[in-house]
Amino acid sequence: MPQRPIIALDFPNKEEIISFLNHFPSEESLYVKVGMELFYQEGPEIVTWLKSLGHDVFLDLKLHDIPNTVESAMRGLAKLGVSMTNVHAAGGINMMEGALRGLKEGSVDGNRPLLIAVTQLTSTSEEAMQHEQGLMMTLEDSVIHYAKMSQIAGLDGVVCSALEANTIKKHTSTDFICLTPGIRPLGAAVGDQQRVVTPGGARDLSANFIVVGRPITRANNPYQAYQEIKKEWNGEV
Numbered sequence: 001m002p003q004r005p006i007i008a009l010d011f012p013n014k015e016e017i018i019s020f021l022n023h024f025p026s027e028e029s030l031y032v033k034v035g036m037e038l039f040y041q042e043g044p045e046i047v048t049w050l051k052s053l054g055h056d057v058f059l060d061l062k063l064h065d066i067p068n069t070v071e072s073a074m075r076g077l078a079k080l081g082v083s084m085t086n087v088h089a090a091g092g093i094n095m096m097e098g099a100l101r102g103l104k105e106g107s108v109d110g111n112r113p114l115l116i117a118v119t120q121l122t123s124t125s126e127e128a129m130q131h132e133q134g135l136m137m138t139l140e141d142s143v144i145h146y147a148k149m150s151q152i153a154g155l156d157g158v159v160c161s162a163l164e165a166n167t168i169k170k171h172t173s174t175d176f177i178c179l180t181p182g183i184r185p186l187g188a189a190v191g192d193q194q195r196v197v198t199p200g201g202a203r204d205l206s207a208n209f210i211v212v213g214r215p216i217t218r219a220n221n222p223y224q225a226y227q228e229i230k231k232e233w234n235g236e237v
């Protein structure tokens with residue numbers, strides 16, 4: 001079964017999602033990502049609606065707050081029945097444990113979503129991390145540190161650049177999920193991303209999931225762009 005790239009639905013409203021999805025055959029089940037832009041404007045109903053169309057949903061809200069708040073928020077979000085959701089590892093081990101507890105408690109039928117933690121955003125360079133976060137280490141060491149914390153807290157994996165996936169697996173375990181945004185086909189505009197990798201490169205570097213936004217959502221032919229990325233990700237070209 002070919003793996004689906006996760007499409008980042010970074011749009012402001014449902015109308016724009018409808019017109020974007022019109023580019024795809026209605027019977028094609030997609031794996032989509034709902035992030036802050038869409039969720040904050042359309043609310044939880046947007047998730048229910050996407051699921052009713054047969055799509056799997058990664059809810060990318062990157063929670064980061066005190067443990068009690070995150071645990072309660074996750075208890076509520078679990079009821080939406082998404083496939084995967086996330087927190088920031090910088091929130092700490094107690095917060096991540098709370099998030100996991102909330103998800104378990106809130107899940108309908110005991111089927112909890114996968115929980116992963118953001119290590120360092122793919123828009124962060126090593127220089128920015130050192131100057132702005134005051135971390136006097138390499139970016140790779142920081143990512144490994146956050147990945148180990150996430151594993152200790154019992155999470156299923158992390159969000160990272162594909163550039164770090166192999167190293168993370170060496171320091172955690174081979175089945176620890178590495179979900180990788182910052183994916184750019186050769187020649188595509190990089191935009192605000194810093195640590196970018198091609199779909200084929202992500203595969204070679206052992207990423208488990210790729211997340212792709214603008215290279216698909218802003219393409220003249222989104223379905224063609226999606227299919228090309230999917231083929232490259234599955235090693236079919």
Ligand SMILES: O=c1ccn([C@@H]2O[C@H](COP(=O)(O)O)[C@@H](O)[C@H]2O)c(=O)[nH]1
Nearest residue numbers: 008035120121122181182211212213214
């Ligand atoms: O480290 C991270 C974590 C999340 N993202 C999200 O992925 C997509 C990427 O979109 P592109 O248009 O392909 O750049 C976007 O929704 C981000 O919020 C990330 O890029 N990096």
